[in-house]
Amino acid sequence: MTSFLYTARTASGGTLTDRIEAESLDAALLALEHEGLREILFHTDEFAEATLAMAKKEVSPHLLTRPITPQQERKSRQLGGTWGLIWFGWKREWHYWFPLLLWNSYSFYHGRPFGDFAWLGFALSGLFLVAFIFMRLPGIAYNQLIEATVWHRGQAVKRWVELLRSFKRFFNVGVPEMELDCRIATVMARDGDLDRALAIFQKHEVNSVGRAYYFCRQAEIYGAAKEYQKMVECRLKAMEESRGGQNETVDYALGLVRRLHDATAAQQVLARVSEQRLTDIGHAYLHYCRGLIALEQKHASLAESEFRAALLKNAAYEMNPLASGMLKEVKAFLSIALAQQGNFEEARKLFADASPLLNARRETELLARCESALGMR
16 A cells, blocks of 8 residues: 545535555545545655655664654645745744743743743753754755756765765665765766766665666666667656556656657657646646647647646746756746747746756757747857
């Protein structure tokens, strides 16, 4: 049985965010519909849950923190930025700091000289702040690692990986070694050392999640090396190993059209996708892929519609570093579609927003396409 995170509309019209245990995503969907829920949107699938299980296995039992509610979990997936993570954690620990706040307020209200009761409150408040910072550091470090990855800051990626590995001795850090090795391997591949990158990652081919996950991550390494044919082949293997997993299928189609410009093949692959079995992020990537297919087939208006839908579907994840990278790419392609329809004003604004990341990632082909469509070259 797998536990799936979802949001749905209840019979009374309210919104429900919860988890359901089922043998598969299909079984979960049927069970929720049987309960009278509608507009069901999954936030995790079998693949995501298996990945989460692998992370939990690497956390020492005595370091486990108290569980979060489904609502908090959904919110945490949309977070990004250091201050966002700190604020989320601070709100979650209100039952610790709020009584201390009242205690200290009472002490200050009565003023000096402070007695033992007041100093005890101050001491406990200091201990709480130290503990809070101590427990938030791993999450902040991982967020910084992802941001460095998105912006292709290789040296920063290496530093954050080393820091997280040192944290794992003392903190509740649910970041698998496979994840850290993959981040290092992509940097090596980008720097031209593909063989060594693949060798570092190869030891994870047999893992608790399965070969589908391995091939998905291996595809990232080939992508970093700009070996796009091999990247797409890995995504095909991931789709096959997942037995037609919906997000893996969209990922494969996206590789076909985004990197190999094979819109026909990508369109045929997307015909296998059931939108009801996609996660919320999967829906955004589906619209992105459809937009790219339309753009390749010279249907600028349809491409614009799909790109706008992708931005809308992913709006809740705008602060998430990984999602933000995808959003910048969508904006770049949307600028091309708009320019082809004569809407140069909005197209230039979108390109100006996306170009810093594209330059950082050395997306020379996409930059050239944008500049050509906008008449900048």
